[in-house]
Amino acid sequence: MQLLSAYLKHHNTDTELVELIETLMVACKEIALQLREGALAGIHGTTDNTNVQGETQKKLDIISNDILKEVLLDNPLVRGVASEEEDDPVFGNPNGRFLVTFDPLDGSSNIDINVSVGTIFSILEVPEGDAADSVELFLQPGRRQVAAGYVLYGPSAVLSLTTGEGVNMFTLAHTGDFLLTREDVKIPNSTKEFAINMSNHRFWEPAMRNYVGDLLSGSEGPREKNYNMRWIASMVAEVHRVLTRGGIFTYPWDSRDPQKPGKLRLMYEGNPMSMLVEQAGGRSTTCYSDILDVDPQHIHQRVAVALGSSEEVETLMRYHRETPSVI
Ligand code: P6P
Numbered sequence: 001m002q003l004l005s006a007y008l009k010h011h012n013t014d015t016e017l018v019e020l021i022e023t024l025m026v027a028c029k030e031i032a033l034q035l036r037e038g039a040l041a042g043i044h045g046t047t048d049n050t051n052v053q054g055e056t057q058k059k060l061d062i063i064s065n066d067i068l069k070e071v072l073l074d075n076p077l078v079r080g081v082a083s084e085e086e087d088d089p090v091f092g093n094p095n096g097r098f099l100v101t102f103d104p105l106d107g108s109s110n111i112d113i114n115v116s117v118g119t120i121f122s123i124l125e126v127p128e129g130d131a132a133d134s135v136e137l138f139l140q141p142g143r144r145q146v147a148a149g150y151v152l153y154g155p156s157a158v159l160s161l162t163t164g165e166g167v168n169m170f171t172l173a174h175t176g177d178f179l180l181t182r183e184d185v186k187i188p189n190s191t192k193e194f195a196i197n198m199s200n201h202r203f204w205e206p207a208m209r210n211y212v213g214d215l216l217s218g219s220e221g222p223r224e225k226n227y228n229m230r231w232i233a234s235m236v237a238e239v240h241r242v243l244t245r246g247g248i249f250t251y252p253w254d255s256r257d258p259q260k261p262g263k264l265r266l267m268y269e270g271n272p273m274s275m276l277v278e279q280a281g282g283r284s285t286t287c288y289s290d291i292l293d294v295d296p297q298h299i300h301q302r303v304a305v306a307l308g309s310s311e312e313v314e315t316l317m318r319y320h321r322e323t324p325s326v327i
Helices: 004-010 015-041 059-073 108-113 198-203 206-220 235-245 266-279 310-322
Strands: 046-050 056-058 078-083 098-106 117-125 147-153 157-162 167-172 178-182 193-195 228-230 248-251 283-285 305-308
Touching: 004 015, 004 167, 004 178, 015 059, 015 098, 015 117, 015 147, 015 157, 046 059, 056 059, 056 108, 059 078, 059 098, 059 108, 078 266, 098 108, 098 266, 108 117, 117 235, 117 266, 147 235, 147 266, 157 235, 157 266, 193 235, 198 206, 206 310, 235 248, 235 266, 235 305, 248 310, 266 283, 266 305, 283 310, 305 310
Parallel strands: 078 098, 193 228, 193 248
Antiparallel strands: 046 056, 098 117, 117 147, 147 157, 157 167, 167 178, 248 305, 283 305
């Protein structure tokens, strides 16, 4: 089994990017250890704090966020970090080359019920000629990412990573090393599995209601095949399933907050997951256009997401082209 750093070096990955990824994994290994302790460490449950998203912060949200901030900003390669749990970016070495955005513990509402959660990360380079520390440095379209990935803390801890040369998966061994366990991951073009939070049905656009209604009609309906549904309420786990066996995962716009395009965040959920999915041969869209082409205006900007098996995502997009939008 090949070590993460050996695999990246063997494939001529930029040496400073390899160092940054290794630094990220130091933080994720510490988070994995904290999670493994679970209730024994007295770190389950919520705090009295609400984050910039308006969500009550779990103790492990803050612990994970602090571990990532401390470890990353200690590396001189890092110019700054932006986190789901921080109002504003935090800056480090003014000569640092990289910017890192992250959701430190995605799916954290699942922690207390011992269901998989994960750390999602996106790596950008500081734009040429930009001198001042500002949030503007981060506001780059997803196609500018130099690397993206997540560490899924499940029955095993698995890193899914892309540096723009496909997607590979590395499992955390008891030795503390990430070892290559799946190479050149490819998402099947078609699927019979969809993931959506059905409780929001009455809030969706007509196109989404029509699309899901036809999935539910199964072989008697226009899709002429039976589908199965999953919903884990942890994007990292859903995307890992899609990368592993195909499927479509979607969190679309809904009318509960019509001004927001969706629930998920572009810079540290939509963009990194979209890079992974596209690098694995899938599609990742807003239901109308590719997420990686969205021009970000705000560090905590939200985005509608529909990602996975290319033929299924393109079918969903066709429903949205053919049905008048209400947005
Ligand atoms: P809901 C977790 O809070 C998250 O951001 C994603 O990981 C997940 O897919 C989604 O929200 C779940 O949302 O509305 O089903 O709780």
